[in-house]
Amino acid sequence: MPRAADKQLDVLESPSLPNLQLVQAQPEPKEKQYLxxxxxxxxxxxxxxxxxxxxxxxxxxxxxxxxxxxxxxxxxxxxxxxxxxxxxxxxxxxxxxxxxxxxxxxxxxxxxxxxxxxxxxxxxxxxxxxxxxxxxxxxxxxxxxxxxxxxxxxxxxxxxxxxxxxxxxxxxxxxxxxxxxxxxxxxxxxxxxxxxxxxxxxxxxxxxxxxxxxxxxxxxxxRNFTPRRGFDARFHLRAWIGHVSNPALPFLFAIGFLAMGTFVTVYNYIGFRLVLPPYSLNQTELGLIFTVYLFGIAASWIAGMLGDRIGHFVVLPAGIAMAAAGVAATLSSSLPLIILGIVLLTSGFFVAHSVASALVGRLARGTKGHASSLYLLSYYVGSSVAGSAGGYFWSADGWNAVVLFTLALLAVGMIAALVAARLSRR
CATH class of the missing domain: 1.20.1250.20 (MFS general substrate transporter like domains)
Structure with a gap:
């Protein structure tokens, strides 16, 4: 009478159970080693x-x-x-x-x-x-x-x-x-x-x-990345198409386009306004405006921590709203209020950009480098296209037209943020 161990061996080696043998041979999935x-x-x-x-x-x-x-x-x-x-x-x-x-x-x-x-x-x-x-x-x-x-x-x-x-x-x-x-x-x-x-x-x-x-x-x-051998164009094309097909990601790409477009447009043309009377700033004084980037540094870091704690889709629309408030404040004729508006715009932009970047990484399904490339492509195209288009508004009706143009961009960005939040919950 065969022993129990022999019976087990007969079962494992039986040709009628090939799937069982495959399961036995498969390695356990590798656990991600996060920082x-x-x-x-x-x-x-x-x-x-x-x-x-x-x-x-x-x-x-x-x-x-x-x-x-x-x-x-x-x-x-x-x-x-x-x-x-x-x-x-x-x-x-x-x-x-x-x-x-x-x-x-x-x-x-x-x-x-x-x-x-x-x-x-x-x-x-x-x-x-x-x-x-x-x-x-x-x-x-x-x-x-x-x-x-x-x-x-x-x-x-x-x-x-x-x-x-x-x-x-x-x-x-x-x-x-x-x-x-x-x-x-x-x-x-x-x-x-x-x-x-x-x-x-x-x-x-x-x-x-x-x-x-x-x-x-x-x-x-x-530690969690495995390089691919060779170059497979179809693989990369499928990866990009896959991210575009992700319900929420295209709206985040749009936010990159719209937020960067607003930011660059304001910075491109605010100087044209401030060199004119009654402000008449010189080039050194205009250059000092770039120091408001310091507020962007703090805003990026704080937005990242807040996103981790209270939710990225809570912080994202708040950043867009802050940027819109800053753009609106630049309509004032008071130089201190204009500078305050630029500070609010800069802070709100970096909040939105920081959180949208993190969300792209969280929501992308695999090939995160491809998802990031799509976001940044939209980001830099927004800088180029909207930044240039703002010049037509400046020529048409001065700063008031520039503000209306950028507020319209941010309004569309706010809609995109709310839609992306709803789609991500699904």
């Missing part, structure tokens, strides 16, 4: 991503205050001088799509470090080039390289950070963006005034190098 808030690796990752945001946006926007100097030194028109920024942002928007696909094969950390290192070296090279066209070529290359950071950074945070602490971490990353955007404008403008634009760009390039090295040393390696 939890309050731990040293979480703090290191947050600081590293802050440095990446600082480097990206300081290197990207450092040429904005230098455009009048470029026009004088290279004997070009103001419109031509603006190519030093518009070429970079244009190639950045294109590169974001490519970066999301490339990072699926090469990894998050390595791609971000290579992008930051290359962009910093490009900025140093810009300080040395003898001709305008050479500077433009390098700036275009720099925008292409910087595309490897924003979408991939958001994907890294979404994959590696515990969802309960994602909002705070994402908020700190967006704060780094704000700080970099301010530093790139204020620092280079100040250095160029006292020394030269070449020294200003060279100094910022070396600061970018230091930030890139700090980023690489601090950021923990990915």
């Amino acid at each position: 939890f808030r309050g731990t040293a690796p979480y703090r290191r990752a947050s600081i590293a991503l802050f440095l990446s945001g600082f480097a990206t946006f300081s290197l990207l926007y450092c040429v904005q205050p230098l455009m009048p100097i470029f026009a004088a030194d290279f004997h070009i028109s103001p419109a031509a001088s603006s190519l030093s920024l518009s070429l970079s942002t244009g190639f950045l928007a294109f590169a974001i799509f490519c970066a999301a696909a490339v990072s699926e094969s090469f990894g998050r950390r390595s791609l971000m470090f290579a992008s930051l290192l290359g962009a910093a070296l490009c900025t140093i090279a810009c300080s040395l080039v003898p001709s305008w066209h050479a500077l433009l070529v390098i700036r275009a290359l720099e925008g292409l390289l910087l595309g490897g950071v924003p979408a991939v950074a958001m994907a890294y945070l979404s994959e590696e950070i515990d969802p309960r602490g994602l909002g705070a971490s994402m908020g700190l990353y967006i704060a780094g963006n704000a700080f970099g955007g301010m530093a790139g404008r204020v620092v280079t403008g100040t250095l160029a005034e006292f020394f030269s634009w070449r020294i200003a760009l060279g100094t910022l390039g070396f600061l970018g190098l230091a930030a890139a090295v700090g980023f690489f040393l601090l950021l923990p390696a990915s």
Whole structure:
């Protein structure tokens, strides 16, 4: 009479039970190893991503205050001088799509470090080039390289950070963006005034190098990401289509477009108003307006923590409402009230951007880099399209028309936030 163990073995080896054998052979699913808030690796990752945001946006926007100097030194028109920024942002928007696909094969950390290192070296090279066209070529290359950071950074945070602490971490990353955007404008403008634009760009390039090295040393390696072998165009296309088919995500992409479009439009044309009587501000005084980015830094961080505690879809419409209140306040003829309005707009924008970024990471189903790339594509297209369209409103009826245009954008953004909240609950 066979033993019980032999009977068990006969059952497992029986050809009539192939499915049972497959189940026995399958490995257990790998448990995600998140970085939890309050731990040293979480703090290191947050600081590293802050440095990446600082480097990206300081290197990207450092040429904005230098455009009048470029026009004088290279004997070009103001419109031509603006190519030093518009070429970079244009190639950045294109590169974001490519970066999301490339990072699926090469990894998050390595791609971000290579992008930051290359962009910093490009900025140093810009300080040395003898001709305008050479500077433009390098700036275009720099925008292409910087595309490897924003979408991939958001994907890294979404994959590696515990969802309960994602909002705070994402908020700190967006704060780094704000700080970099301010530093790139204020620092280079100040250095160029006292020394030269070449020294200003060279100094910022070396600061970018230091930030890139700090980023690489601090950021923990990915633990929840598995690179894909080869390049499968159909896989990437399916990933993008899948995110667009997600009910709530397209509305978050729209918020990125509308919020950034509002923010850039106000900053583009408020200077035209303030250089005229009765304000008659000079260029230095206008440049100091960029220091209100400090409020954006604080707002991003606070919004992230509040989103984790009381709900991201509670904080998101509050940020949009704050931005709308700020835009409306700029209708005042009082300069202090106009500055207060810019502060409210800046804070509300960074609240909305920080929370919307975190929500894209939370709601995306797999391939989070692709979802982030779609959000950032909408974000930068909003900057380009709405920022340019605002000029037509300024020419038509001055500041009143600009305010009506931007308030209409924010009204649509508020509707998108409420619809996205309802769809996410379903």
